[in-house]
Amino acid sequence: MKVSTILLSVAIATLVLADGDSTSSVFEVPLIYNPAYRGDFQAQMQKMRYRYGSPETIAAAAKKGVGLVPVTNPSFDTEYYGPVKIGTPGQTFNMDFDTGSADIWLVSSTCPTTACKNHRGFNSSSSTTFTLDPAERRFQIVYGDGSYASGYIGTDMVNVGGIQIRQTIGLATNESAQFGVSKVDGLFGLGFSSLESVPGVETFMTNAIAEKALALPVVSAYLPSLRRSGGKGGHYLFGAIDSTKFQGDLTYVPVTVKGYWQIAVQDILVSGQSLNSSYQGIIDTGTTLVILDNKTAAAVHSKIDGAYFDGGWIVPCSLSKATTGSVGFELAGKVFEVPMADIAWAPVGTATGKPGEEVCYSGVQSMSIPVWILGDVFIKNNYCVFDQSDVPSVGIAPLK
Numbered sequence: 001m002k003v004s005t006i007l008l009s010v011a012i013a014t015l016v017l018a019d020g021d022s023t024s025s026v027f028e029v030p031l032i033y034n035p036a037y038r039g040d041f042q043a044q045m046q047k048m049r050y051r052y053g054s055p056e057t058i059a060a061a062a063k064k065g066v067g068l069v070p071v072t073n074p075s076f077d078t079e080y081y082g083p084v085k086i087g088t089p090g091q092t093f094n095m096d097f098d099t100g101s102a103d104i105w106l107v108s109s110t111c112p113t114t115a116c117k118n119h120r121g122f123n124s125s126s127s128t129t130f131t132l133d134p135a136e137r138r139f140q141i142v143y144g145d146g147s148y149a150s151g152y153i154g155t156d157m158v159n160v161g162g163i164q165i166r167q168t169i170g171l172a173t174n175e176s177a178q179f180g181v182s183k184v185d186g187l188f189g190l191g192f193s194s195l196e197s198v199p200g201v202e203t204f205m206t207n208a209i210a211e212k213a214l215a216l217p218v219v220s221a222y223l224p225s226l227r228r229s230g231g232k233g234g235h236y237l238f239g240a241i242d243s244t245k246f247q248g249d250l251t252y253v254p255v256t257v258k259g260y261w262q263i264a265v266q267d268i269l270v271s272g273q274s275l276n277s278s279y280q281g282i283i284d285t286g287t288t289l290v291i292l293d294n295k296t297a298a299a300v301h302s303k304i305d306g307a308y309f310d311g312g313w314i315v316p317c318s319l320s321k322a323t324t325g326s327v328g329f330e331l332a333g334k335v336f337e338v339p340m341a342d343i344a345w346a347p348v349g350t351a352t353g354k355p356g357e358e359v360c361y362s363g364v365q366s367m368s369i370p371v372w373i374l375g376d377v378f379i380k381n382n383y384c385v386f387d388q389s390d391v392p393s394v395g396i397a398p399l400k
């Protein structure tokens, strides 16, 4: 959904982490996949385990419908991106994989705006496979934080970790200033086709599944956090699930409305204490924080010592050292936690009237929204499998 305005206001620019060499360990991932997923894939997934130990075997995996995209965490867990090749020969771009939207768009090399100039745009004239939309339709997308992009559409070859299909893409000839300050060249929507800004366009996942390009009809998100791994590692895995990254089995939470990855949140628990609060929520890799309605965000913070509201929810930074406590979300009968240490999201200064006390922007914020948003603060603690089989669901398990 891309809710990031609140983030840009907290002076995160100084907390930039150098781009990690996030590719060094990825060739050791054992993958689970099932080339015949059209049967009882959930049961089969548990049974079928294939191990790969070298780049050669990963390349072989891509032939079998598994694409591994290493993830970079450039700025304090604010956004994540991975390489996507577009066109022939392939031009590589940093794309933000967003389960809260469906369009794929990136900056066009013809885009004249200041924001675009900060990115290397896609040059469609130097791709031998690019085709302009015959109806010359245009796209325009506005995200939850007011950021936007617009331009023309066409089709070309899109390659994620070796999975390559022909796909409709948007080429931006205008983008908002928010994107200009980001390292992200474009967004790669992983939501359902009904969210596409141009009606009738199908998503990459829908097309890849229809073409049987994926071993499993899934994309798995493993987001690296500064606290857990220094921001290194992480992946988006197309067509497979890496069971070495999480504890126990995945809990499959059914999707209630296809559009976003919408699910029922049955309760929120603060350090085990129930708020007795249920609502619809979306699992959204494109939103940095957890966003709740006003009343529920207030209830969460009423159980956190020293928390207060000052334009946004603020908590003592000392929370980042907490080794106990959590904000838990009950999904399909199981509670998935965000450790209290991650509720102290980013330093914002000192508390009003208490010069010595460092305060942090909370990882849980509020907005007037029709659904709760479980963004990266949640996902960087819980492996999420976006499973687009006939009965779609999100498989979730706590990270190791």
Ligand SMILES: *[C@@H]1O[C@H](CO)[C@@H](O)[C@H](O)[C@H]1NC(C)=O
Residues within 6 Å of the ligand: 109, 110, 123, 124, 125, 126
């Ligand atoms: C795009 O590619 C064409 C053909 O290779 C080239 O002539 C043109 O200069 C490129 N445009 C930009 C903006 O790089």
Ligand SMILES: *[C@@H]1O[C@H](CO)[C@@H](O)[C@H](O)[C@H]1NC(C)=O
Residues within 6 Å of the ligand: 112, 113, 173, 174, 175
């Ligand atoms: C980009 O879009 C904004 C908002 O719609 C508009 O004000 C601006 O003039 C556009 N810029 C260009 C170059 O089209």
Ligand SMILES: *[C@@H]1O[C@H](CO)[C@@H](O)[C@H](O)[C@H]1NC(C)=O
Residues within 6 Å of the ligand: 276
């Ligand atoms: C939770 O909500 C139910 C139904 O509204 C109510 O019966 C119950 O007393 C509530 N429990 C707590 C602890 O607030």
Ligand SMILES: *[C@@H]1O[C@H](CO)[C@@H](O)[C@H](O)[C@H]1NC(C)=O
Residues within 6 Å of the ligand: 294, 298, 309, 366, 368
């Ligand atoms: C949300 O809560 C904050 C703090 O309690 C308040 O200042 C703000 O006006 C509320 N917003 C809405 C839309 O109710």
